[in-house]
Amino acid sequence: MKNRTIFFVSDRTAITAETLGNSLMTQFAGVERERHVIPFIDSEAKAEAVRERINASYTVNEGRPLVFSTFTNDNLREILSSSDCIFYDLFNDYIARMESDLRQESSHEVGKSHGLVDKNSYESRIRAVNYALEYDDGAKLDRYDQADVILVGVSRTGKTPTSLFLALQYGIYTANFPITDSDLDNYSLPRALKPHKKKLFGLTISAEQLSRIREERRPGSPYASLRTCQREVSQVEELFQLEKVPFLNVTAISIEEIAAQIRQTRELGEKHL
């Protein structure tokens, strides 16, 4: 066990190969010994050098290496597949099927998916990041009409990383705003948020984890105490229910899962061309 090297190889970024390969590998625990991401293999010389690396890794480890690749170029793919490995080319496996299903030839153009095909989409992601940074933690309120979503929650519930992820990954304009003690004591949303209620999404977390996270920032403080965290979490969840703000407990889930829930709830996963 744990005897195989995993390679993710592509003529472009290898992100697609890495994403699907990662997902598949989680179904086979204990197989992977080490991994290498090898992007930009866009010439025969480079492909041959990777073939040598793959073959070399087989002589060191017992198990045949696994290679996940996405090549649009048949020639480069064949060089890779001639190495001593178990070879999965995700494009090769689907493109021919899709050509037949769609009755349309594929463009065979290299790596358009993460290239700058859609300049507007690229720039809109950068703008969304700038927006998320400017509108982090309630710093500014003036352009909330531009927000796609406004994350709310008590301090240290992951609002900032989630905002940045939504912006970077999907170009979603995300502001975030802290819920403070005075909001909790009044059981009411901050005044600034009231006109934008349809954009709100709440993040909450277990009191234990919140306390642990806050302890890292301010050890031994009342702010980080389990008692404070218990009170804040229970009050903020009541507030979200009272004000009908959809919310999610992020204790045991990843940023990707939080983002997927927000996109779904706020209908941000739809696109009409």
Place this chain on the structure above:
Amino acid sequence: MKNRTIFFVSDRTAITAETLGNSLMTQFAGVERERHVIPFIDSEAKAEAVRERINASYTVNEGRPLVFSTFTNDNLREILSSSDCIFYDLFNDYIARMESDLRQESSHEVGKSHGLVDKNSYESRIRAVNYALEYDDGAKLDRYDQADVILVGVSRTGKTPTSLFLALQYGIYTANFPITDSDLDNYSLPRALKPHKKKLFGLTISAEQLSRIREERRPGSPYASLRTCQREVSQVEELFQLEKVPFLNVTAISIEEIAAQIRQTRELGEKHL
């Protein structure tokens, strides 16, 4: 043409389905009319509701809908595949092949890839984001020994979004530091960076695009003028060459491509378990 609806469906986040589906669709221009990302389909009732949505979209548009899915549960997958669509289940297509190739049964556990399997990895990404925010734009210098990479470049070359992307996506500790006029005039790196030369990576950009980006910030300023931008870009590239700092012109490429180049150059795409 442009007559098909694309669905990305999963029992978890649908990120894997969306990533591979996106990559494949770029090879078939003009097919897609609209798209829907539908995560968390983890019950028969939900799967049946999605089947209805798929069938309904076929009655509106001429082309049969395309569905990219990642289901580990055979039952849910079969409900989806019985809809009136062209169906690609990425897990189904590979898991059986891998079981045979690896002579090992898959775990059939749902959506481990973006779940919080590896708590350390999740927390290290959040820590990396906090680090990137704290060490943005040369704001702090004290914990540069913890940095995996330090991005350098003149103002507005994409250092901040790239830092955040590396941190969020890969948990890479990324600081960034601006190269200013006085550095350029002296043709030397800022003093603070000299002990960390092995961690530096330079970003540069075409003068025209830099000027356009700066114009948005400070219209009509000398800072944004094409002349200033031409001088800065040419000086900073000379500086990078002189100091042997690897660098990348980011004019026509995406954040994913920039990140892939940095990971490769700084050997951050390797993992030994």
